[in-house]
Amino acid sequence: MATRLSRPVYVIGVGMHPFNNQRLSSESMADVAGMAALGDAGIAFAEVGALYNGYLGGGVTSGVAIAKELGLTGIPVTHVENASATGSCAFGEAVHAVGGGRVDVAMALGFDDMNRMSGLGRGKRGRVGAEDIMLPAAFFAMWATRRMHDVGTTVDTFAQIAAKNWNHARLNPMAQRQADHEVTPDEVLASTMISYPHTSMMACAAGGGAAAAIVATREVAERVARGRPLVRVIASQQRSETYTDGHVFLGAVIGPAQMTRDTAGDAYEQAGLGPSDLDLVQVHDAFPVEELVYYELLGICADGEGDRLVADGATRLGGRIPFSTDGGLTARGHPGGPTGLAQIHETTLQLRHEAGVRQVDAARTGLCHMAGAGSVCVVHILQRES
């Protein structure tokens, strides 16, 4: 099942436009992120051999239109879409384009504004029924109530995870949610109830933004390194659903949780390491129950022990294995197309030791996980080479 790379692939440049709720032009934000990534890599767009654009709401041909601003170089430009995992899949396509020998340099560029997307809950021919798509807030709330029943998780644990990510975002200038004070779990619990047990401060920040990453062969990476450490993509894996007991075919936002465990297993096998080798992790924390469950599905702890990680502060910056170091979907934000690429941006900075006040000490290996409705799961593992 696991896919392979036939030659090493390195991240040579990353860039972002801050995630925001200002309804800015996606095209402008994409241009900022794309040019920032080119500047970070120290290359011109003419060196890019293939471009993979990730967006959900940009409309037909948005990707190639944006590419024209970067340069009319004639390269293949491809639109990638896989719901929340769109940016991660665009990155995966770029990685495989280089790793498979198609090109020496490839770029993934994600842009979107979740506020401009519509249609959730709208049924066929304008009718809405019980069979229509379920709001993510409700779907993941059912993960939460079931976990509370099975494991005894409390709403306080969910609030602690959300507060942690809000506070991580305070250290990240690219984050959408910028609290002017230390956010407390009590504050999270006191915010508006959306879908029991989820409050508004537990829900991911929907907004706009853009992010980009450029990957290349080792030869190119060494040429443009300028004294910086190389960051290698040591695993790039993507899965869709396999049948599990209680499989929900209609209305599920994402498929069985097992999909994350399977995709991570593929990634660990490809990377030749395990969860104990990770220094930091980014996940699809659209709601805190997800982050909690992913602690276990990614193998960071045994099943049912995720709550203890939270209680011990292990997943905070400064803890044993920090999660969502840039604020995660919770607070860095979740525009759609660029979200997974923001994870790559953050992890690359961390592994170069360029993350400033949120730097994870001696970070060497980082994992990025995204789930997308439909559903898909994507896991990348990046590693600093000394």
Next chain:
Amino acid sequence: MSRTPTDPRLFRLPEADDLRPRLLGSYAERSGLYFWPRRKRCPVTGGPVVDCDLDPEGVLFAWTFLHVPRMGSISFGDSGGYGVGQIDLPEGVRIQAPLVGTPDDWQIGSRMALTTFPVGQDDDGNELVTFRFEVIR
């Protein structure tokens, strides 16, 4: 005025001696698995499936209550929101659907049954109905 399912591919209204509506599923003999909605073939073996009606009663696996009064164009009026749940049917199928009642009514493990509720009219003036689950008392 007659009643019409919002999507006749997913469920049918009670017929003859039926007390409740039925969800329309598939059964795959080779894998022994049931599915909903109907499948073109077994997603596990690729083998053939046959149409079947699923049991209208099951057990509540998970639930939540959305504190918004609308789901798409449906208003849940003064209830302050609406419940949704996942219900496990005896065939091994898990259904995701709205629930009748309030959070005080639901407990994981509750016995639930399929029922209908009106959601408006179609262009011919027929009453459109969809389905949800209620606690069996």
